[in-house]
Amino acid sequence: MTTDTTGTVARDGDSRPGGPADSPFIRACRRRPVPHTPVWFMRQAGRSLPEYREIRASVPMLESCRRPDLVTEITLQPVRRHGVDAAILFSDIVVPVAAAGIDLDIVPGTGPVVAEPIRTAADVERIRLITRDDVSYVDEAVRQLVVELGDTPLIGFAGAPFTLASYLVEGGPSRTHAKTKALMYGDPELWHALCARLAEVTSAFLRVQIEAGVSAVQLFDSWAGALSEADYRRFVLPHSTTVLSGLVDAGVPRIHFGVGTAELLGAMGEAGADVVGVDWRTPLDVATGRIGADKAVQGNLDPCVLLAPWPVVEAEVRRILEQGRAAPGHVFNLGHGVLPETDPEVLTRVVALVHELSSRRADQG
Secondary structure, eight states: OEEETTTEEEETTEEOSSSGGGSHHHHHHTTOOOSSOOBOOTTOSSTTOHHHHHHTTTSOHHHHHTOHHHHHHHHHHHHHHHOOSOEEOOOOTTHHHHHTTOOEEEETTTEEEESSOOOSHHHHHTSOOOOGGGGHHHHHHHHHHHHHHTTSOEEEEEEOHHHHHHHHHHSSOOSSOHHHHHHHHHOHHHHHHHHHHHHHHHHHHHHHHHHHTOSEEEEEETTGGGSOHHHHHHHTHHHHHHHHHTTGGGOSOEEEEESSOGGGHHHHHTTSOSEEEOOTTSOHHHHHHHHOTTSEEEEEEOGGGGGSOHHHHHHHHHHHHHHHTTSSSEEEEESSOOOTTOOHHHHHHHHHHHHHHHHHHHHTO
């Protein structure tokens, strides 16, 4: 018998009815039968919601991530409005590296900006390991949210070592990742030391969230698509595996997602996740063939489709649901995050449509 931190007890892979662990989202992650295809959206709590823009109007991003009251309210907003099947903790992937001693800020319109980019072994040593006390605001927010959400599961998340390393080496966002690759190719020993340290920080950050009560975790490797499969396997896979496989005893589903990763899906599936997120470029049935039949998939509506007329949106939702049937489990999502200009009403309608179409199919056997 193993304890499932979603609040139920699992025996031989089965959960007792009730609670987040028996929700459609968790059941789909575990490749079990569902009453309907669950749906949530990356960046569902964000600039597409007027209530989010209002609450964030005078609060910097990092400060908002460190205030449990704001984290709780912002995380709950899309659940109230859209009726999604899961909430995702409002935070940012650089929160744990800031807690680890890196001087950085999230600049509006730019993204994370690092004051002193990583260049040497001494720089890597500046990244200290974190404890719960370093991110106590995350622990507090998760505990509040678990109570507020009831049977709705909460997803925790963190950035993968490669993506975090890219920000730290580049000093901010990059289109080419030139400095990152130069370090990776030119000083592999330093590169692996950096990623190993970041894997420790990420693992600790996810453990804090799991112990506080999240029902699942997602590891974002947003920029991994910049690499070839060979480079991914050599420079990235070992460190993502450290994080994901290191959580196998945690009792919660693990999701792995990256952008532009069509050629990496097989390798990403090897890192230890239960669910592999797929961006909009690869059909879900094709992705399933690359990932393998032992993983659920998540995705993968193009976020830009939400800006099109409703008949176009509906047709694309139907297509993705049909392609998702090839997988042993499917969580409906976007192929990346919600765009700020998205009409929230469209998101609400997508949730209702996914539930309606997939419930009808389930009723038909």
